[in-house]
Amino acid sequence: MSKLGCTCGKTISDNSDSLPYKASVLPDVNYNPFFEWLVDETQRYVTAALNGSVDEWLLQKGYGKDYVDLKLSHGNIMLDHIHTKYISLSRDMFECQTCGRVLVELSTNNHFTAYAPDSGSYNRVLAGDRPVDAEDL
Incomplete structure (x- = not known):
């Protein structure tokens, strides 16, 4: 808009x-679910990063190969991922x-x-x- x-x-x-x-x-009914998702999703990402499987994690989450090939920093990947979820709920x-x-x-x-x-x-x-x-x- x-x-x-x-x-x-x-x-x-x-x-x-x-x-x-x-x-x-962020509607109150989405507040706790969003932050629970944030904690869980961050932990899953950290695990993928420690295991060297960030590319696979991204593909499983629906990101395309072009996005994976950008080789963004961990911070920028998480920013995109969290922002997308927040926008969908707010x-x-x-x-x-x-x-x-x-x-x-x-x-x-x-x-x-x-x-x-x-x-x-x-x-x-x-x-x-x-x-x-x-x-x-």
């Missing part, structure tokens, strides 16, 4: 990272900077529903306190 229309007429753009009006939400949210409505993605991708704040204005509820670098986590 690159553009989304708000009820107020504003066009919300999703064309870069670290947008102060965008967030990702939903996007956008806050209109004009009227403050929060548009939440429904379980059907690229369909949104809107919730209007009592204030009727942009409240920066998705902006976070400050930008965070990976080193700060």
